[in-house]
Amino acid sequence: MAAAASVVVLCALVVLAAAGGASAWPVMSPSYYEASCPSVYDIVRRVVQEARCTDPRAPASLLRLHFHDCFVNGCDGSLLLDDFGAMHSEKNAPPNKGSARGFDVVDGIKAALENACPGVVSCADILALAAEISVELSGGPSWNVMLGRRDGTAANFEGARDLPGPTDDLDLLRRKFSEFNLDDTDFVALQGAHTIGRAQCRFFHDRLYNISGTEQPDQTLDMAYLNELRQSCPASDPESTALRNLDPPTPDAFDNSFYGNLLRNRGLLQSDQGMLSAPGGAASTTAPIVVRFAGSQDDFFRSFATAMVKMGNISPLTGSMGEIRRNCRVVNRG
Ligand code: HEM
Ligand SMILES: *[C@@H]1O[C@H](CO)[C@@H](O)[C@H](O)[C@H]1NC(C)=O
Numbered sequence: 001m002a003a004a005a006s007v008v009v010l011c012a013l014v015v016l017a018a019a020g021g022a023s024a025w026p027v028m029s030p031s032y033y034e035a036s037c038p039s040v041y042d043i044v045r046r047v048v049q050e051a052r053c054t055d056p057r058a059p060a061s062l063l064r065l066h067f068h069d070c071f072v073n074g075c076d077g078s079l080l081l082d083d084f085g086a087m088h089s090e091k092n093a094p095p096n097k098g099s100a101r102g103f104d105v106v107d108g109i110k111a112a113l114e115n116a117c118p119g120v121v122s123c124a125d126i127l128a129l130a131a132e133i134s135v136e137l138s139g140g141p142s143w144n145v146m147l148g149r150r151d152g153t154a155a156n157f158e159g160a161r162d163l164p165g166p167t168d169d170l171d172l173l174r175r176k177f178s179e180f181n182l183d184d185t186d187f188v189a190l191q192g193a194h195t196i197g198r199a200q201c202r203f204f205h206d207r208l209y210n211i212s213g214t215e216q217p218d219q220t221l222d223m224a225y226l227n228e229l230r231q232s233c234p235a236s237d238p239e240s241t242a243l244r245n246l247d248p249p250t251p252d253a254f255d256n257s258f259y260g261n262l263l264r265n266r267g268l269l270q271s272d273q274g275m276l277s278a279p280g281g282a283a284s285t286t287a288p289i290v291v292r293f294a295g296s297q298d299d300f301f302r303s304f305a306t307a308m309v310k311m312g313n314i315s316p317l318t319g320s321m322g323e324i325r326r327n328c329r330v331v332n333r334g
Contacts, residue, residue, distance in 0.1 A: 081155040095160060128147070135304075150321055204270065
């Protein structure tokens with residue numbers, strides 16, 4: 001009798017210990033799919049590599065998608081949802097519309113994964129993996145991608161409107177990052193993503209002709225570079241979608257030359273150059289980090305990898321929250 005009772009007590013304790021322990025175990029981990037989808041990394045890598053063969057810009061576009069996903073409702077794949085009924089897609093918010101791209105590549109990755117391990121890998125994790133692989137394939141650092149995010153069931157159009165913008169001033173941009181516990185080092189490192197990819201004239205047109213309504217070019221823009229940029233971005237077309245490389249010296253290589261450009265007043269976006277050159281001492285904390293990363297690619301790579309893991313941990317849905325979408329563009333039904 002007493003023995004039986006103590007067994008019950010013991011078992012109850014074990015159950016309690018297990019329940020208590022569960023919350024202490026990491027909900028996300030790099031080996032999350034080890035049993036359920038062991039080839040996840042290789043599959044994502046193969047599709048990204050194929051995309052890169054036909055479009056050298058694909059890695060940059062995929063890297064940006066992870067950022068725009070994580071900064072709106074956390075890293076929950078909400079960016080990938082299309083318009084549906086009353087739900088307004090984040091894709092149509094100004095920072096994304098006619099700009100965010102790579103969605104077809106994500107569809108290709110999802111299709112390959114649904115084929116190999118149906119219903120297992122979330123769209124949010126696909127973006128995190130594709131971002132790391134894109135950086136690595138471009139010659140940048142690698143890192144262990146935390147996995148186990150689940151997909152959200154709603155888009156946040158208003159949230160997407162508020163994404164960091166190229167004409168936001170430095171203090172506002174720093175605030176938008178610190179909201180997610182991304183400090184100045186993370187902020188400067190993450191913008192180093194602009195070592196790859198392109199930007200449309202409409203995002204820096206004001207710098208060339210009419211900065212802050214002054215009808216003057218931006219004084220923090222090198223004159224020779226200004227004249228070069230004016231040739232492909234005419235004054236007559238402020239909405240021009242013509243493309244320029246974000247890092248002209250090595251447009252598709254992930255390296256630290258982006259920071260060297262800033263030191264020579266050759267940042268393409270106002271938000272890029274602002275980290276070094278924002279007026280009124282606003283750049284006093286970010287400028288030394290720009291200088292440090294320009295001088296050490298190792299420092300930049302280490303800080304970038306750390307910051308990407310931090311960004312990837314923004315408000316993930318885990319456990320039984322959210323769902324594993326079957327199609328990244330729509331929430332599951334039925
Ligand atoms: C201050 C914050 C940031 C601002 C204001 C900003 C702004 C922009 C703008 C305006 C473009 C050009 C888009 C176009 O012309 O269609 C762009 C491109 C890009 N951004 Fe950012 N960005 C920021 C931070 C980041 C971060 C944190 C990442 C990733 C970690 C990132 C990755 C990229 C990449 C890779 C591209 C090129 C995309 C492509 O070629 O398709 N950006 N960004
Ligand atoms: C310059 O910008 C200001 C304010 O944005 C605007 O009112 C003005 O019309 C612009 N000037 C030109 C020449 O486009």
